[in-house]
Amino acid sequence: MSGRKPRLPIPKEELLAPGHRACAGCGSALCVRLCLKALGRNTIVVTSTGCIEVTTTPYPETAWEVPWIHVAFENAAAVASGVERALKALDREDVTVAVFSGDGGTVDIGFQALSGMAERGHNVVYICYDNEAYMNTGVQRSGATPPYAATTTTPAGKVWRGEMRPKKDMPRIMVDHGVPYVATACISHPQDLIKKVEKAKETDGPAYIHVLCPCPPGWGYDSSETVEIGELAVDTGMWVLYEVEDGEFRLTYRPRERKPVEEYLKRQKRFQHLTEEEIEEIQRMVDEQWEELERLERER
Amino acid sequence: MSEMEYTIGAVIKEPGSTRRNKTGRWRVFRPVLDEDKCVGCARCFMFCPDGCVRPAEDAFKIDYEYCKGCGICAKVCPVDAIEMVLEEEME
Numbered sequence: 291m292s293g294r295k296p297r298l299p300i301p302k303e304e305l306l307a308p309g310h311r312a313c314a315g316c317g318s319a320l321c322v323r324l325c326l327k328a329l330g331r332n333t334i335v336v337t338s339t340g341c342i343e344v345t346t347t348p349y350p351e352t353a354w355e356v357p358w359i360h361v362a363f364e365n366a367a368a369v370a371s372g373v374e375r376a377l378k379a380l381d382r383e384d385v386t387v388a389v390f391s392g393d394g395g396t397v398d399i400g401f402q403a404l405s406g407m408a409e410r411g412h413n414v415v416y417i418c419y420d421n422e423a424y425m426n427t428g429v430q431r432s433g434a435t436p437p438y439a440a441t442t443t444t445p446a447g448k449v450w451r452g453e454m455r456p457k458k459d460m461p462r463i464m465v466d467h468g469v470p471y472v473a474t475a476c477i478s479h480p481q482d483l484i485k486k487v488e489k490a491k492e493t494d495g496p497a498y499i500h501v502l503c504p505c506p507p508g509w510g511y512d513s514s515e516t517v518e519i520g521e522l523a524v525d526t527g528m529w530v531l532y533e534v535e536d537g538e539f540r541l542t543y544r545p546r547e548r549k550p551v552e553e554y555l556k557r558q559k560r561f562q563h564l565t566e567e568e569i570e571e572i573q574r575m576v577d578e579q580w581e582e583l584e585r586l587e588r589e590r
Numbered sequence: 591m592s593e594m595e596y597t598i599g600a601v602i603k604e605p606g607s608t609r610r611n612k613t614g615r616w617r618v619f620r621p622v623l624d625e626d627k628c629v630g631c632a633r634c635f636m637f638c639p640d641g642c643v644r645p646a647e648d649a650f651k652i653d654y655e656y657c658k659g660c661g662i663c664a665k666v667c668p669v670d671a672i673e674m675v676l677e678e679e680m681e
C-alpha cells in the first residue's frame with residue numbers, strides 16, 4: 291500500500307501506553323486498549339486487583355493516559371460509584387466513569403459491590419475482561435472458568451476432569467438487575483466491541499460489558515494465536531456476541547455456520563485431557579444454549 | 591538498591607510513564623512488514639495488544655522499541671505481509 295495514507299476502521303488515539311508488563315499477546319491488554327479508544331480521554335478509570343492493574347501500574351510507572359484509580363480486589367464497583375457521585379456533586383457529569391475488572395474481580399469477590407452499583411443505578415460503564423481464571427496469581431479457577439477447563443485448582447485427573455461447575459452467566463445476572471445496557475464481546479471482533487462501549491457510554495445509568503479475553507499462558511497456546519482463539523470461541527458458539535438494550539435481546543453476530551467446539555478446545559492446553567465423550571457433552575451444552583438464544587431472538 | 595521516593599497514596603503523576611520500560615527487549619522474533627505486499631487493511635494496527643503498529647504518512651510502521659514479538663500482527667494479516675524473523679538473524 292506504499293504511498294497511500296492508511297485508513298483506520300477504529301479510532302487512532304492510544305490511551306494505553308506501551309511499556310506495560312502484560313505478557314506478549316495478552317488478550318486482556320488488547321481489550322483495555324480497544325475499549326479506551328471508545329471511552330476517550332474524558333474518562334476516569336477504576337481497576338480491581340489483577341493482571342491489568344499489576345501490569346499497567348508497576349510503581350512508580352503507569353501505562354494509563356487517563357486518570358486511574360485502584361483500591362482493592364473486591365470493590366471496583368463501589369469505588370466507581372463514589373467517583374460518579376463526586377463528579378455529580380462537582381457538576382462534572384460530562385466525565386465518563388469506567389471500570390475494568392477481571393472475571394474474579396467481577397463474578398466472584400466483586401460481585402456484591404457490582405450488584406449494589408447496579409441496584410443504585412450509578413452512571414458507570416463496567417467492563418469485565420474475562421480471561422476465565424485468576425491469572426495474576428497463577429491460573430486458579432473462578433466462577434467464570436468454563437466446564438472442563440484445567441486450572442491449578444481444578445487439575446485434570448481420573449476423578450476431577452477440570453472445572454466441574456457451569457460458567458456463571460454474569461451478563462444474564464446483570465440483565466436481571468434491570469441494567470439498561472448489557473453486552474458480551476470478544477477481542478477478536480474489535481468494531482463490535484467498540485460500538486458496544488460507545489453505546490454503554492451513552493447509556494444513562496449503569497452499563498455492563500463482558501469481554502472474552504484469551505490468555506496465552508493461562509489457556510495454553512502460542513502468543514500469536516490470541517485473536518484466532520477468540521474467533522474460534524465465537525465461531526463455535528462457545529462465546530456468543532449479543533446485547534440487551536432495555537431488556538431487549540439482540541444477537542450482534544451470527545456465525546455463518548457454527549464450527550464444532552472441538553476446533554476451539556483442541557487448540558488449548560487447558561482442554562487437552564478431554565475425551566471424545568466429554569467434547570460431545572460440551573457440544574450438546576453449546577447447542578442447547580444456542581437454541582435458547584435463537585428463541586430469545588425470535589421472541590423479539 | 592537505588593532509593594525510591596514514595597508518594598502519599600502511591601500517586602503516580604506522569605501519565606504513560608511505562609514508556610520508560612522498553613519492552614522491545616523481550617522480543618525473540620521480529621515482525622518485519624513488507625510495504626509492497628501490504629493492502630492497508632489495518633488488522634495489524636487493530637490487534638496489537640501493545641499499540642506498536644502505528645499508521646504513518648504512507649504506511650503502517652512497527653515500533654521496535656516496545657514490540658514484544660508476540661506474532662499476532664503476522665497471524666492476522668490476510669496477505670502475509672508480515673514475517674516473523676529471529677532477532678539473531680537480523681543484521
Ligand SMILES: Cc1ncc(C[n+]2csc(CCOP(=O)(O)OP(=O)(O)O)c2C)c(N)n1
Nearest residue numbers: 339340341363392393394395423424425426
Ligand atoms: C482480598 C484479596 N484476596 C486475594 C488477593 C490476591 N489476588 C490478587 S489478583 C487475584 C486474581 C485476580 O483475578 P481476576 O479478577 O480474574 O483478574 P486476572 O488476574 O485474571 O486478570 C487475586 C486472587 C487480593 N489482592 N485481595
Ligand code: SF4
Nearest residue numbers: 312313316341425505
Ligand atoms: S497471564 Fe494472561 S491475562 Fe495476565 S498478563 Fe499474561 S496474558 Fe495477560
Ligand code: SF4
Nearest residue numbers: 638657658660661663
Ligand atoms: S509482534 Fe505483537 S507486539 Fe509486536 S507489533 Fe506485532 S502484534 Fe504488536
Ligand code: SF4
Nearest residue numbers: 628629631632634667
Ligand atoms: S494486516 Fe497486513 S495487509 Fe493489513 S495493514 Fe497490516 S501489514 Fe498491511
Ligand SMILES: [Mg+2]
Nearest residue numbers: 392393423425
Ligand atoms: Mg481473570
